[in-house]
Amino acid sequence: MSTAASITQARSLAGEDPAKRRQILDGARDVFIQMGFDAASMNDVTRAAGVSKSTLYVYFRSKDELFHALICEERERYFEEIEKMFADTDHPVETLRLYGERLARKLTSNAVVRANRAVIGVAERMPELGAMFYEQGPERAIGMLANYLETATADGKLAVDDPRQAAMQFIELSMAGLFRRRLFGHIEAEPDHQEIVNTVGSALRVFMAAYGPKTKAEEHPTELAALDA
Structure with a gap:
């Protein structure tokens, strides 16, 4: 040779x-x-x-490439778990409960909070890193959940008219009062299991009230009112 x-x-x-x-x-x-x-x-x-x-x-x-590799590695493990969860469109309440709890636990963990703070800290100087972080993380999560909601709606299990908007709403509801408080150091410790369960349970009640499968009467409120009269 x-x-x-x-x-x-x-x-x-x-x-x-x-x-x-x-x-x-x-x-x-x-x-x-x-x-x-x-x-x-x-x-x-x-x-x-x-x-x-x-x-x-x-x-x-570079340091940027190394940081990106660490984030991508952790994300791939997480998204593999989520993809398996979303295989079940027959039981959206249970699937969304599991997903919401997994999401809230993940995003309020010490490692993810630190990663978010690091990206926010350099986003002004390196906007491309912030954009890439968002596109490959939150944006991908929204897309996966939106696809699930669309499929569950087509199967008659949910009644979601705008899957992407509904996906963003559920994600925000599942972390209400948890993620931002952790991000800005208002609470230093990771939330306990019961706090996450309570938050996601409340999120699910609000979400299903808006997007649960509609009955015939709910689809035609005028006819229902006429019947009551």
Whole structure:
């Protein structure tokens, strides 16, 4: 094999060791949690991960890329769980309850609150990072829930006229009084299980009152009023 071919092969294999990539990501996660995104440097990551700077740059070209990889990795695990939940359109009340509780627990967790704060902290200086964070996270979640609501409506289990709007409403209701208070440090600890259950239960009652399957009488309120008269 020629020297040029050897170099090409070596380069093609660079950055493909899963264990080394995992080592770097774990070190970076610790650094970002302890120092915050803006304060952390690639040198800090190399020390925490126990790798050389040259090795780090083989896997990740910048701090932004490293931060994005961490967020994407966590999100993919989360969205895989959600996709399985949304396979059941026959029982929307239970599916939405499970989804709402999972969502509220996830978004009020220490790790996600820190990630949101980090992105907000750099969004003015790096608007593309903020836009990418939103599109690949909240926007994707809205789309998945909207598709579920549309399917459940087509099956007669719900009566949603604007699935996207209804999806955003349910997401906000499921985190009412929890997410923003956590984000701005008004409450420091993650909400307990019962608090999440109560919040999502209330959200579900409001949501189903608006979008539950309609009876014939509900679809024709004038006829119902005439009958009562």
